[in-house]
Amino acid sequence: MWGRFTRGGATRRRPGRGRPSDALRESTYPPPYPDGWYMVAASADIKPGEAMYVECLGKQIALFRSESNGQVHAIDAFCPHMGANLAHGKVIDDQLRCPFHGWRINGFGQVCHIPTNDKLPARIHTHWEVMDYYGMVVLYHAEHRPDRVLYRLPEQSRIDSGKSVYRGRHNGGEVRMHIIEFAENAVDFQHFPEIHGVMHIPWTRITIPFIKIHHEASWERDANAAHLAYFRDQSVLEVLGRIIRKTGASAKITFYGAGGMVQFDFSIPNLGRITMFQTHTPIAPLKQQVHFWWFSDKRISRVLASYVVGNWVSQWRRDVEIWENKIYRKKPLLTKSDGPVHRMRRWYRQFYAK
Numbered sequence: 001m002w003g004r005f006t007r008g009g010a011t012r013r014r015p016g017r018g019r020p021s022d023a024l025r026e027s028t029y030p031p032p033y034p035d036g037w038y039m040v041a042a043s044a045d046i047k048p049g050e051a052m053y054v055e056c057l058g059k060q061i062a063l064f065r066s067e068s069n070g071q072v073h074a075i076d077a078f079c080p081h082m083g084a085n086l087a088h089g090k091v092i093d094d095q096l097r098c099p100f101h102g103w104r105i106n107g108f109g110q111v112c113h114i115p116t117n118d119k120l121p122a123r124i125h126t127h128w129e130v131m132d133y134y135g136m137v138v139l140y141h142a143e144h145r146p147d148r149v150l151y152r153l154p155e156q157s158r159i160d161s162g163k164s165v166y167r168g169r170h171n172g173g174e175v176r177m178h179i180i181e182f183a184e185n186a187v188d189f190q191h192f193p194e195i196h197g198v199m200h201i202p203w204t205r206i207t208i209p210f211i212k213i214h215h216e217a218s219w220e221r222d223a224n225a226a227h228l229a230y231f232r233d234q235s236v237l238e239v240l241g242r243i244i245r246k247t248g249a250s251a252k253i254t255f256y257g258a259g260g261m262v263q264f265d266f267s268i269p270n271l272g273r274i275t276m277f278q279t280h281t282p283i284a285p286l287k288q289q290v291h292f293w294w295f296s297d298k299r300i301s302r303v304l305a306s307y308v309v310g311n312w313v314s315q316w317r318r319d320v321e322i323w324e325n326k327i328y329r330k331k332p333l334l335t336k337s338d339g340p341v342h343r344m345r346r347w348y349r350q351f352y353a354k
């Protein structure tokens with residue numbers, strides 16, 4: 001089942017009849033790269049002493065991990081000297097050695113060594129704040145507010161204490177959408193019965209007949225922390241026309257910022273909690289690399305955790321088909337049963353604030 005999604009990615013599917021051009025779509029959206037934390041690699045993919053080239057958020061990044069203390073760093077991939085790709089160089093202690101003339105640059109952008117012993121330039125090379133976050137390497141993008149970090153990602157006490165353990169990850173592929181669509185999803189209450197009213201076999205597009213899902217959604221911003229917003233969904237199944245109360249399930253979805261890192265907490269009655277991170281990394285204005293990364297309380301088996309996450313991923317794919325073909329309406333024609341779209345958009349503006 002896994003291969004079906006990881007190989008194809010989200011874009012390889014029945015294209016529908018005709019697509020609007022990306023140029024047209026892009027002209028309707030807000031800027032593509034709101035400030036915030038974004039996943040740029042899996043921690044396991046960059047070992048001590050290794051470097052990696054990454055392109056996203058309009059940046060070209062050389063990621064590298066120090067040999068001595070294991071800390072990860074992110075600097076502009078192109079050498080300040082003559083522009084060679086530093087990610088193709090060698091890590092020496094906590095510096096990256098350029099493959100062209102052997103200059104060495106550290107994670108703070110300082111040129112630390114030139115083989116000819118020339119005077120070291122004072123100019124600081126572009127670099128970004130980066131860290132490991134529960135198996136993901138995350139980077140702070142500060143295009144609109146270069147003077148400050150708007151928020152930090154929280155510690156996860158259930159994982160830190162060992163109560164909750166790593167259960168799996170899934171590459172959602174590249175999706176041709178703007179990042180704001182994921183936040184819009186949370187306040188678009190009218191789409192739940194239309195798009196998410198049917199049940200799928202987890203991880204597939206196969207619908208299960210005679211079962212309907214009813215949703216009750218809500219959205220609110222945190223009263224104290226400006227960067228936080230919560231989307232809650234209470235769902236219950238209707239089987240052959242009868243509501244089955246004991247199928248009731250609840251999910252709390254926490255937005256840390258504009259959608260780079262979104263945390264899902266699924267509560268399983270009598271068993272505990274599954275925590276899933278869904279990450280969006282803009283690699284172009286209308287292209288998001290999406291990953292899912294999940295943990296569960298030990299009493300919840302790997303299989304059950306995968307079932308729950310797979311349910312969500314199947315539902316998410318239904319949204320993707322809409323997102324990849326839509327524009328952004330600055331003045332949507334809203335009616336009574338729509339959610340707080342304008343409130344969410346006002347909240348979202350802080351990630352573009354000058």
Ligand code: FES
Pocket residue numbers: 079080081082083084098099100101102103
């Ligand atoms: S281009 Fe990097 S040292 Fe010359």
Ligand SMILES: [Fe+2]
Pocket residue numbers: 185191195196319
């Ligand atoms: Fe949706």
